Amino acid sequence: MDVRQLRISRLEVDHDEQDDIAYVMFTLLGKTPFNDNSNEPSVEDARAKLQTAIDKNEFKFNVTILNVSRHELTAT
Numbered sequence: 001m002d003v004r005q006l007r008i009s010r011l012e013v014d015h016d017e018q019d020d021i022a023y024v025m026f027t028l029l030g031k032t033p034f035n036d037n038s039n040e041p042s043v044e045d046a047r048a049k050l051q052t053a054i055d056k057n058e059f060k061f062n063v064t065i066l067n068v069s070r071h072e073l074t075a076t
Contacts, residue, residue, distance in 0.1 A: 002039075003046045006032045013063070022063075022073060 009027040016023065028047060031040045041049060053059035059075040 002041060003028070003049065004032055004040065007040075007046065024073070024075070 007029045009029050011024070011026045014023040014025075015021075028043060028050070030043050040046075050059065054075045057074055060072055062070055062072050064070045
């Protein structure tokens, strides 16, 4: 997706045990303050890419729960 992990801030995960759904909320920051950030998308482009990936069920990430089990989550 071409968005650096450094651009994700205030990551919060809430697990709804009744429906077994994990809600993930975060803030998408602007370009990283490196000398060569010309390859990074703007906030608007990054948001659009993120939305497209979610719509296509292609936005996936791994989480480790209690340092024991690792799970791949897919945003829908």
